[in-house]
Amino acid sequence: MTTMDWSRLSGPRVSRRTLLEIAAATGALGLAGRGTAAAPRALARSAQAEPRRGGTLRLGYGLSQIPTLDPAQVNLGIVAGELIPNIFSGLVQFDAELALVPDLAETWEVGEDGLTYTFVLRDGLTFHNGDPLRAGDVVYTYERTTNPDFASPHANKLESVSSIEAPDDRTVELTLTTPFAPFLAVACSRGPGRALTPVPRRAVEELGDDRFGITPVGSGPFRVVPEGADLSSGFVLEAFDGWYGGRPFLDRIEVTLIAEPSSRISALEAGDVDMLDIVPAVGVAQLEGNSDVTLVEAPGTNWIGLGMNMARPPWDAVDARMAVAKAIDREDLIERALFGRAAPAIGAIPPAFAWAYVPPEETTTPQSYDLEAAKALAETAGLVGLTPTILATVDNPRPAEVLRTQLQDLGLDVQVEQLQAAAWNERWLAGDFDWVVNGSVVDADPDDGHWNFFFSEGPWNSQGYTSDRADELLRAARADPEPEVRARHYQELQSLLQQDVAYAFLYHTVDITGFHPDVQGYVPIPEMRYLESVWLDR
Numbered sequence: 001m002t003t004m005d006w007s008r009l010s011g012p013r014v015s016r017r018t019l020l021e022i023a024a025a026t027g028a029l030g031l032a033g034r035g036t037a038a039a040p041r042a043l044a045r046s047a048q049a050e051p052r053r054g055g056t057l058r059l060g061y062g063l064s065q066i067p068t069l070d071p072a073q074v075n076l077g078i079v080a081g082e083l084i085p086n087i088f089s090g091l092v093q094f095d096a097e098l099a100l101v102p103d104l105a106e107t108w109e110v111g112e113d114g115l116t117y118t119f120v121l122r123d124g125l126t127f128h129n130g131d132p133l134r135a136g137d138v139v140y141t142y143e144r145t146t147n148p149d150f151a152s153p154h155a156n157k158l159e160s161v162s163s164i165e166a167p168d169d170r171t172v173e174l175t176l177t178t179p180f181a182p183f184l185a186v187a188c189s190r191g192p193g194r195a196l197t198p199v200p201r202r203a204v205e206e207l208g209d210d211r212f213g214i215t216p217v218g219s220g221p222f223r224v225v226p227e228g229a230d231l232s233s234g235f236v237l238e239a240f241d242g243w244y245g246g247r248p249f250l251d252r253i254e255v256t257l258i259a260e261p262s263s264r265i266s267a268l269e270a271g272d273v274d275m276l277d278i279v280p281a282v283g284v285a286q287l288e289g290n291s292d293v294t295l296v297e298a299p300g301t302n303w304i305g306l307g308m309n310m311a312r313p314p315w316d317a318v319d320a321r322m323a324v325a326k327a328i329d330r331e332d333l334i335e336r337a338l339f340g341r342a343a344p345a346i347g348a349i350p351p352a353f354a355w356a357y358v359p360p361e362e363t364t365t366p367q368s369y370d371l372e373a374a375k376a377l378a379e380t381a382g383l384v385g386l387t388p389t390i391l392a393t394v395d396n397p398r399p400a401e402v403l404r405t406q407l408q409d410l411g412l413d414v415q416v417e418q419l420q421a422a423a424w425n426e427r428w429l430a431g432d433f434d435w436v437v438n439g440s441v442v443d444a445d446p447d448d449g450h451w452n453f454f455f456s457e458g459p460w461n462s463q464g465y466t467s468d469r470a471d472e473l474l475r476a477a478r479a480d481p482e483p484e485v486r487a488r489h490y491q492e493l494q495s496l497l498q499q500d501v502a503y504a505f506l507y508h509t510v511d512i513t514g515f516h517p518d519v520q521g522y523v524p525i526p527e528m529r530y531l532e533s534v535w536l537d538r
Helices: 016-031 078-082 135-146 183-187 201-214 262-270 281-288 320-325 330-338 372-381 398-410 421-430 444-452 466-477 481-499
Strands: 057-062 092-094 100-102 105-110 116-119 159-169 173-178 221-226 234-239 251-258 294-298 303-308 343-346 389-393 415-419 437-442 505-507 511-513
Touching: 057 262, 100 105, 100 262, 116 135, 116 398, 135 159, 135 173, 135 201, 262 281, 281 294, 303 320, 320 372, 320 398, 320 505, 330 343, 330 398, 330 505, 372 398, 389 421, 398 415, 398 437, 415 421, 437 444, 444 466, 444 481, 466 481
Parallel strands: 057 251, 389 415, 389 437
Antiparallel strands: 092 100, 105 116, 116 173, 159 173, 221 234, 234 251, 294 511, 303 437, 303 505, 343 505
């Protein structure tokens, strides 16, 4: 039985042809530092060859349907991390070590009390429709995201903002009522921090919210080509000449949705696509043996678990949920469903956040696999003979199928309902499920994967978990600026979530992408895809 050795993954791991190139690229990223200006072109120069301009990158994308491309409404992490950053720039962005570096904001300052933020925007910024991007657009974005009628799931990241002003076209000043330690990462960043991702008022008002979600107008390195855009099959991204970093090397990116994992692998091997956004676990070993494919691994910022709907008895009882959690053999699940390409999860703190992460071997958890104890709890809770249904997606049904088999030992006749991504997303958000395999991916900080799912009024807490102590710890982790103190809050919270079985925690996946050798200049940032640096050696 094989699982990932996470001690090897403190940073990105690269196989085959691009080690020198990516080492050079990530070195360039690291030089940018914090709060200083950096030319984005310097983020990814190849150490081996001068980048070539032109060409079309064919990107195979692992979803059956994308619900929206509106950054303020996106709640699917892979969309937020892999598509949104190429269409929209943020105030700040990430380097390969998940440190913050400038994006639209040339510089920023945070007051000593942690309550004031001042951003100075780059000069001459432009949206894809030609409208200038000014400080007032950031104010408009704040107003749109926090409008209750708009119901953005990211509004909670801005709830501590007491004022936002644009004293001139290049300056944005925000004041918070209380310190919010991960504010820059979770509210202001390119990709995950989409609460303040600037959008143009004119485009939103002309298109309307629904159409804007299909053919959005951003300020990133690529623009959506409206003609033929279909979020259930694919669309084209075109290089934006007006991007502040200069025109990207690629002319176009053709995004093709390929939901079925083996079909994505076949498409890459056959040359029908040049790159996969994520290599599905089922095909990693196959591609490792293919000398014409380059794989890049980075530690995941994610957690995946089994959510049980606490509004539906008997899953409102902690003994019932614990019986299920203790009946799950996570090592076996990872081997059979993910071919060993994951690490067991004991909570929602992922390995990429090493300052807070606690490896499973260094702690104990009440959710540890213990089938005899699980059977005793199941008998007490009256679970034998029940037929709960797991809500799964057609994009990734294997974990649910393995869980179904494992939980037969508990006397449960588990059913699996597979849905297209958009329908699954709607059902999960509405709390219309018995169980759901779900979790948080593309997180910029542990706050992303905790607040939304475990705060009593969190936007993705559709399983119905409530705990005054959990709420206190979540607020405390947001307020304290010291990483060591925040880590203790999250670790105490993790113990509480384990005991309450807020989720039955399952695993953390490794971030793997794959492409042909003529795809050059890719910079690995965990679970994110910044593609302005990519060029084609053909």
